[in-house]
Amino acid sequence: MKPLRHIHLFFLAGSLLVGQDTTINSFQYSTILETPNLSFIKHVYSGLDILEQMDFKPIEGKSIALFTNQTAVNRNGIHILDLLKDAPNVKVVALLASENGIWGIDDSRAKLIGRDQVDPVHGAPIIDMFGKYVHPPHWIMDKVDLVVVDFQDTGSRYSTLIATMSKLFESASKWRIPVMILDRPNPIRGDIVNGPIPRTEFQSYESYHLFPIRHGLTLGEISILINEMGWIKDLNRVDLSVVPMSNWRRNMWFDQTELAWRNPTPFLQNETSLLAYTGMDLFRGTNMNIGFGTKTPYLIVGSPWLGSSFLLQKLNDQGLKGVEFKSVTYRPSGSIYFSRVPQYEGQSCSGIQLEITDRNEFSPLVTATTLILMIHQLHPREFQWKSDGYIDKLFGSDLLRLLAAQKKPPDHLPAQWVHDVYKFNEFRQPFLLYK
Numbered sequence: 001m002k003p004l005r006h007i008h009l010f011f012l013a014g015s016l017l018v019g020q021d022t023t024i025n026s027f028q029y030s031t032i033l034e035t036p037n038l039s040f041i042k043h044v045y046s047g048l049d050i051l052e053q054m055d056f057k058p059i060e061g062k063s064i065a066l067f068t069n070q071t072a073v074n075r076n077g078i079h080i081l082d083l084l085k086d087a088p089n090v091k092v093v094a095l096l097a098s099e100n101g102i103w104g105i106d107d108s109r110a111k112l113i114g115r116d117q118v119d120p121v122h123g124a125p126i127i128d129m130f131g132k133y134v135h136p137p138h139w140i141m142d143k144v145d146l147v148v149v150d151f152q153d154t155g156s157r158y159s160t161l162i163a164t165m166s167k168l169f170e171s172a173s174k175w176r177i178p179v180m181i182l183d184r185p186n187p188i189r190g191d192i193v194n195g196p197i198p199r200t201e202f203q204s205y206e207s208y209h210l211f212p213i214r215h216g217l218t219l220g221e222i223s224i225l226i227n228e229m230g231w232i233k234d235l236n237r238v239d240l241s242v243v244p245m246s247n248w249r250r251n252m253w254f255d256q257t258e259l260a261w262r263n264p265t266p267f268l269q270n271e272t273s274l275l276a277y278t279g280m281d282l283f284r285g286t287n288m289n290i291g292f293g294t295k296t297p298y299l300i301v302g303s304p305w306l307g308s309s310f311l312l313q314k315l316n317d318q319g320l321k322g323v324e325f326k327s328v329t330y331r332p333s334g335s336i337y338f339s340r341v342p343q344y345e346g347q348s349c350s351g352i353q354l355e356i357t358d359r360n361e362f363s364p365l366v367t368a369t370t371l372i373l374m375i376h377q378l379h380p381r382e383f384q385w386k387s388d389g390y391i392d393k394l395f396g397s398d399l400l401r402l403l404a405a406q407k408k409p410p411d412h413l414p415a416q417w418v419h420d421v422y423k424f425n426e427f428r429q430p431f432l433l434y435k
Helices: 047-053 080-084 161-175 219-229 271-285 308-316 364-378 387-395 399-405 414-431
Strands: 016-018 022-024 030-032 063-068 091-097 111-113 116-119 124-128 146-150 179-182 240-243 300-303 323-330 349-356
Touching: 030 219, 047 080, 047 179, 047 240, 063 080, 063 161, 080 091, 146 161, 161 179, 161 219, 179 219, 219 240, 219 414, 271 349, 271 364, 271 387, 300 323, 308 323, 308 349, 308 364, 364 399, 364 414, 387 399
Parallel strands: 030 240, 063 091, 063 146, 091 124, 146 179, 179 240
Antiparallel strands: 016 022, 111 116, 116 124, 300 349, 323 349
């Protein structure tokens, strides 16, 4: 029997269809807004595009707090803040910023008034929801009658944006303020689910909810699932509405949507690195460099002590699909744009570089865990896990670390999470909005 290399789930979500692409399910606490039927046009439209088509009428007359970042652009690349300045009778009273801020590494659009950042277009204060505040302060929520959420999710549960959004849901529930989600695609397809579900004792900002690492959900579907299940504090819910996309299909990669791309984080520089990130981000729980300080983050793994030539031979014996490897030498160098100092900065590193040859066959998680287990076996003294069990928080359990200690072969691990994949796929069906 051949070892299990690749665990992908493909499915069609059945239900009553609106137009040709959106399913309508009955939700107790959440509403899908009725939107124009654009199925006769073959372009994909994001929730922001749809709201713009509706002349922003669903938010007309509202004072809004906007949880967003640099990815919230329409098909023409125009940011939601620039669109809203011409929206009739819509007042942006606060901008709620995530881990990498409103504008990512380019914060030149914000201006300082005293110690506070302010958006010059709307004069709205920028509230740091990741560092300074966990919940929006009361002096903001007192002024707000609608919270609008628009950002491009990564498709992987490592992103802290979902945890920050959940904290925002807690505040909206407490203050009885409705929340509107502008939906966007899952950029690495919505029909592939892979990886373990976190065990409750290992939940963190990077494993905040019980999603597998590659969850296959859109932002709107994530929001509905969290809200309907009462996954925010004390089983509270919000008055949630979702502006759905038009013409998006679950088997689409982001580039097939022809929507404007903006890097979700400074290290996710293109769609290739985004796909690799789904697995390779696990290396942040180790003492390896994963291309930070190079032009190809998440596509290189290395260190000064790695025997890359021998590792390359062993990797090629694994027969991993959709990816090829080559041995490289590189020197990580930090950047003024990134707050994170790269591992082994300025040191010569031996490494393995990934080239994704078939994104439909490539399994980021199988590839990354194979690399981790093989490097652990080849370098038992030099290879180290980061302190405080960080790898367990990223992976969602201590299983990866335990199997490494037991010197299990790499192909032993994927079979351990296959039950999680099937259970989650079954569980998520009622919350899917697209076929």
